[in-house]
Amino acid sequence: MTIQQNLDALCIGGIKELDASNAPVLQEMVSAVLTETVRNIELDLSETVFLDSCGLGALLALRNKMGRSGGVLRVLNPTPPAQHIFELTRLHRVLEIVKCEEVPAALKRPEPEAGRRLRMAVC
Numbered sequence: 001m002t003i004q005q006n007l008d009a010l011c012i013g014g015i016k017e018l019d020a021s022n023a024p025v026l027q028e029m030v031s032a033v034l035t036e037t038v039r040n041i042e043l044d045l046s047e048t049v050f051l052d053s054c055g056l057g058a059l060l061a062l063r064n065k066m067g068r069s070g071g072v073l074r075v076l077n078p079t080p081p082a083q084h085i086f087e088l089t090r091l092h093r094v095l096e097i098v099k100c101e102e103v104p105a106a107l108k109r110p111e112p113e114a115g116r117r118l119r120m121a122v123c
Contacts, residue, residue, distance in 0.1 A: 003029055008037055013044035018055030026058050039071040046077035046100070051085045063095060074098055 001022070002014040010033065018026065030041065041062055045051075063073040075097045078086065086092040 001026065001029065003033060005033065005038070009040040009042055010034065010038050011042045011044070013047070015043075015045060015048050017050040018045075018048060018058065019050060019052040020054040023054040023058035027061060030062060034065075036069075039066075039069075041066055041071070041073045042076055043073065044076045045079060045082045048079050048082045051082045056085070056089060056091060059091075059095060072096060076100065 001012065004011045010030065012026070012030070015022075015026075043059070043062075059073065059075070066073045073096065075086075075095050077100045078097060083092070083097070086095065086097060
C-alpha cells in the first residue's frame with residue numbers, strides 16, 4: 001500500500017486486498033498523514049482482487065471522515081471483482097467511483113517533489 005500527498009489530495013494505491021487483515025492499517029495510515037489541507041482522498045483500486053466487509057467498512061469510515069471536513073473520498077478504477085462487490089452492496093450509489101478515462105484533467109495530479117512523495121501507484 002502506498003500513500004502520496006499531492007496538493008490537497010491523498011492518493012492511495014497498491015492495494016491488492018482490502019480485508020480484515022489490512023483495513024485497520026489503511027485507516028491508521030490515512031489518519032497519520034491526514035492534515036487540514038487535505039480535501040480529497042483518491043483511492044486507486046485498479047490492483048484490488050479481494051474486498052470484504054471490513055474493507056467496505058474502512059471505505060465508508062474514510063468517506064464519512066472526509067465528509068465531516070468538507071472533503072471527498074474517490075474510488076478510482078475498481079477492478080471488476082471490486083466493482084461487483086460495490087454493486088451487490090449498492091455502495092456504488094454511496095461512494096464516488098471514477099474510472100480512469102472518466103477522471104477530469106483537474107484531478108490528475110502532477111508528480112510531487114521528491115521530498116513530498118511517500119509512494120503511489122499512478123493512474
